[in-house]
Amino acid sequence: MSYRIVLCLFFLGACSRTDAPTPSPQTLVMETAAPLKPSETRCDRVFAAQDLILCATASTLVARQIPNGKSLWSLVGTGVLQDLIGGDFGRGPHLYAAWGRGRGQLDAPLVLQEIDAASGAATELWHFSGARTDVSGLFISDIDRDGKPELALNHFASKYMVKLRGWKADLSVIEKSEMRMATSRAFADLNGDGIADDIIGRVYGDDAQAPGDLRVDLGDGPLPIPTDRGVRSLVAASLGAEASPSLYFADGWTQSYAKEAKAQVKRARWEKDKFVVDTVATSPDEYTFEKLLSFDVDGDGRAELVAVGNKRCTVFTPSETLPWKSRPWFEDPIAIYAGFWKTNGKIAAVLPGPNAKVVFP
Numbered sequence: 001m002s003y004r005i006v007l008c009l010f011f012l013g014a015c016s017r018t019d020a021p022t023p024s025p026q027t028l029v030m031e032t033a034a035p036l037k038p039s040e041t042r043c044d045r046v047f048a049a050q051d052l053i054l055c056a057t058a059s060t061l062v063a064r065q066i067p068n069g070k071s072l073w074s075l076v077g078t079g080v081l082q083d084l085i086g087g088d089f090g091r092g093p094h095l096y097a098a099w100g101r102g103r104g105q106l107d108a109p110l111v112l113q114e115i116d117a118a119s120g121a122a123t124e125l126w127h128f129s130g131a132r133t134d135v136s137g138l139f140i141s142d143i144d145r146d147g148k149p150e151l152a153l154n155h156f157a158s159k160y161m162v163k164l165r166g167w168k169a170d171l172s173v174i175e176k177s178e179m180r181m182a183t184s185r186a187f188a189d190l191n192g193d194g195i196a197d198d199i200i201g202r203v204y205g206d207d208a209q210a211p212g213d214l215r216v217d218l219g220d221g222p223l224p225i226p227t228d229r230g231v232r233s234l235v236a237a238s239l240g241a242e243a244s245p246s247l248y249f250a251d252g253w254t255q256s257y258a259k260e261a262k263a264q265v266k267r268a269r270w271e272k273d274k275f276v277v278d279t280v281a282t283s284p285d286e287y288t289f290e291k292l293l294s295f296d297v298d299g300d301g302r303a304e305l306v307a308v309g310n311k312r313c314t315v316f317t318p319s320e321t322l323p324w325k326s327r328p329w330f331e332d333p334i335a336i337y338a339g340f341w342k343t344n345g346k347i348a349a350v351l352p353g354p355n356a357k358v359v360f361p
């Protein structure tokens with residue numbers, strides 16, 4: 001059995017393509033002086049946060065220290081680890097882990113934990129038992145336009161409905177309304193007024209046949225951004241000569257994706273008083289980009305666009321000329337589960353699994 005199949009069984013639901021949750025677009029790039037050893041990432045999923053390599057296998061999370069790989073602590077959660085980030089939203093730096101359903105654990109609750117990175121001591125922030133306990137985004141952003149960051153969890157509240165729930169530093173809760181299949185969510189200041197705007201991408205629309213869509217709330221209610229079909233992933237980033245972030249999104253998702261969809265990245269850029277949309281990147285043979293990231297891959301001081309497609313991970317170099325030039329980074333069916341580290345001044349992609357490997361661009 002291929003690892004992809006095993007992994008799909010493990011993350012039952014996470015690989016069911018028709019209604020799959022989009023993985024969180026946020027991947028932290030950590031700095032480390034020592035090279036990483038693949039043996040340190042032989043697990044189901046790997047995450048980078050707070051100078052730690054965090055490896056999850058079933059319900060167990062192991063934290064190892066960079067650079068010596070020494071096991072620091074481990075903890076046992078519920079179900080499987082669906083997402084993990086490091087950050088500070090006014091409570092000091094912590095790790096935040098979201099556990100949900102998985103293989104053999106279809107009834108597992110969704111549990112959000114705040115973890116002390118030094119000791120592994122975990123505090124439960126929230127607990128939810130629903131029909132579908134899948135996470136489709138965990139991040140720290142200003143989600144209520146008050147200029148202060150919140151911790152935000154985008155999660156399935158039922159089979160098709162997705163809800164964003166946020167916590168302020170005092171743990172008071174912000175609940176946003178549910179939307180069908182709103183699997184991509186981000187907050188970034190797209191119109192340059194200094195306030196983070198609410199970005200919602202959907203793989204499907206309001207019923208089984210309706211295509212997905214994209215909208216941005218600049219503070220005056222949702223503004224539609226034209227798409228061909230459903231949006232599979234997105235990232236807000238300032239690339240090339242951009243002074244403020246544009247929205248980059250993988251357009252074209254459809255129910256018969258293998259036949260009809262073509263992987264493409266579009267850019268929605270705010271110009272004066274409207275969004276202008278261009279296609280900046282395409283793949284010759286993939287049907288979608290499942291994850292979009294932005295960081296400086298080659299160390300030239302400028303961020304590139306990193307697109308994880310259904311076959312490979314590709315680096316696109318921003319330019320005024322469209323489409324952007326691309327170069328493949330690595331080909332792997334589990335590319336979606338890669339973590340990215342900076343080691344000896346170079347970025348490395350780290351792949352988990354029985355054939356764990358470290359790949360430089």
Ligand SMILES: [Ca+2]
Nearest residue numbers: 142144146148
């Ligand atoms: Ca806020």
Ligand SMILES: [Ca+2]
Nearest residue numbers: 189190191195
């Ligand atoms: Ca704004």
